[in-house]
Amino acid sequence: MSKLTEMMEWLDLGAHYNDLKDVHLRELFGKDLERTNNMSIEACGLFLDYSKNRIQDDTVGKLVALAEACGMKDAVKAMFSGRKINESEDRAVLHIALRNRRNNAIEVDGENVMPGVNSVLERMANFANEVRAGTWKGYTGRQILNVVNIGIGGSDLGPAMACEALKPFSKREITVRFVSNVDSTHFAEATRDLNPEETLFVVASKTFTTQETMTNAQTARQWVLDSMKDEEAVARHFVAVSTNADEVAKFGINTELMFEFWDWVGGRYSVWSAIGLPLMLSIGPLNFMTLLEGAHAMDCHFEEAPLWENMPVVMGLLSVWYNNFFGAHTHAVLPYDQYLHRFAAHLQQLDMESNGKSVGKDGEPVDCETGPVIWGEPGTNGQHAFYQLMHQGTRLIPADFIGFCKTHNNLSDHHDKLMANFIAQTEALAFGKTADEVKADGTEGTLVAQKTFEGNRPTNTILAEELNPFTLGALVALYEHRVYVQGVIWGVNSFDQWGVQLGKVLASKVLDEIQAGDDAKLDHDSSTNGLIRRVREGK
Ligand code: F6P
DSSP: OOOOGGGGHHHHHHHHHHTTOOHHHHHHHHHHTTHHHTEEEETEEEEOOOOOOOSSHHHHHHHHHHHHHHTHHHHHHHTTTTOBBGGGGGBBOHHHHHTTTTOOEEEETTTTTTHHHHHHHHHHHHHHHHHHHTTTBOOTTTTEEEEEEOGGGGGGGGHHHHHHHHHGGGGSSSEEEEEESSSSSHHHHHHHTTOOGGGEEEEEOSEEEEEEEEHHHHHHHHOOOOOOHHTTHHHHEEEEEEEEEHHHHHTOGGGGEEEEEOTTSGGOOOTTTTGGGHHHHHOHHHHHHHHHHHHHHHHHHHHSSOOOGGGGHHHHHHHHHHISSSOOOOOEESSSOOOTTTTTHIIIIIIIIIOOOBBOOTTBOOOOOOOOOOOOOTTGGGGTTHHHHHHHSSSSSOEEEEEEESSSSSSHHHOOOOOOOHHHHHHHHHHOOOOHHHHHOOOOTHHHHHHHHOOOOOOOEEESSSSOOHHHHHHHHHHHHHHHHHHHHHHTTTTTOOGGGGHHHHHHHHHHHHHOOOOGOOOOOOHHHHHHHHHHHHH
């Protein structure tokens, strides 16, 4: 395959961009009254209106031509068939198997992975049912009322986001907390009001070697022992979620209390696996299965729908359009639902750890920009913080607006107001306010320019009836596949993360130096040496 930016389809998009870059959404909407009907997709309980993008009716066709030339269909097939598409780690990429509710065989190295997936799900469900029913007791015979997940990155963000998102479906008697940061404050504050005798720790780590998680897990172990003064207590207050049985056993957790997953599940794609245990403890096995159903529905859509009607494909390609042709550096994700307040944080890891690459699968430097910076906050809070820049700043910030017709908390007219803002913002971003319109309001002089809104700021709107396990499953899977679509276009491996290694190695050396206190041995640059000395002296 030729270099991406030399491909005919890429060059065609470049020319198309030149034709379109100065065309305003006002004009595009004005000349096509059917625009929204033609530029929307409905699937898996989600409605995507992508008409407020800077595209013409032939733009998606051109983007799809690029996708086809980049082998999108084969890439999708390769993932679903269990091929080892994570080549740098020689692994298959099968988060889709974790939610494969039709249960067809998916083979890795000649072995069907589905019996293993189903058996872990069953073990998780049995355990969750026992804890939720109060029959799983702590060491002193007390019921478990608190679950504390200890994990970081993918072993934290997905389940933490989903526990918040699905709070209305949770068993409120059980408090679920997440400790991720190696900063002792996180553990101390998360446990300060908990009774150890009523607390279950889920130590979640794919590798079971991650410094932050192991440090927090050791502290938790001591916290339990300080209270119950018997090693036997560990077995009633700790379970593990990991791919690494040896390390789990070394830590002192009985491997019968380990819920396994597999190397073909990437950390940031693992909420559907046993990493979802704290979520299942919170919302129960049935709701957890419905979450999997929602994700599975999106998987089927992604696998089967034609590229131009395929929600993750269209969203992925639009993101490429802004990232590579309009030069947008960031992408905002703006959920108009307080329960999704951790959604952008989860997407940050999902997208930025996946596509934050400057070398392609072939080991050569990529010849275009890759993953954008993903960020966002729930509406309407963002409106009173960073929307000013989105409306009138010099940068183009494509944004996804996510909202739900129904609320779980029907208090007076809050929800109508929330949704009014949700809709009004995309209208304002798209159409703005012209200088003439500003003058017509009676404004004069230099204020006219300052009160003018250029508009032409692109957005996607994703609307669903209600935030529930099914829609959340579909929504998260939508973004997972969107990430893959972009990775395929850019030719990067979206499933490894070598860029996190160097910091980990250096931190372990610096840790020794902070603790050893031997100035003569410091062999870094002057800044690093100086900072180590200062921390040592000041601690
Ligand atoms: O940040 C790097 C990373 O490897 C992530 O990919 C992963 O989600 C996280 O660390 C935690 O890893 P583990 O589950 O092995 O503790």
